[in-house]
Amino acid sequence: MSDKLDLILDQLKELTQMVSAVRHRQEEMDAKLEALTLDSAKIHGEVVAIKENMTTKNDLRYTI
Helix, strand or coil, rough: CCCHHHHHHHHHHHHHHHHHHHHEEEEEEEHHHHHHHHHHHHHHHHHHHHHHCCCHHHHHHHHC
């Protein structure tokens, strides 16, 4: 009976380590996704600013 219990405890320890590794990896992926989200928002803001300051054909037509 003790051998079975030892085996179960070893398997539980191994499973706990694997779950911990998966959780850690998920946290890393979440951090990378958050960074990409922030980068995307920054780029979007820059594109909007460029569009607002861009001269269009209509603008040129009235200045000539």
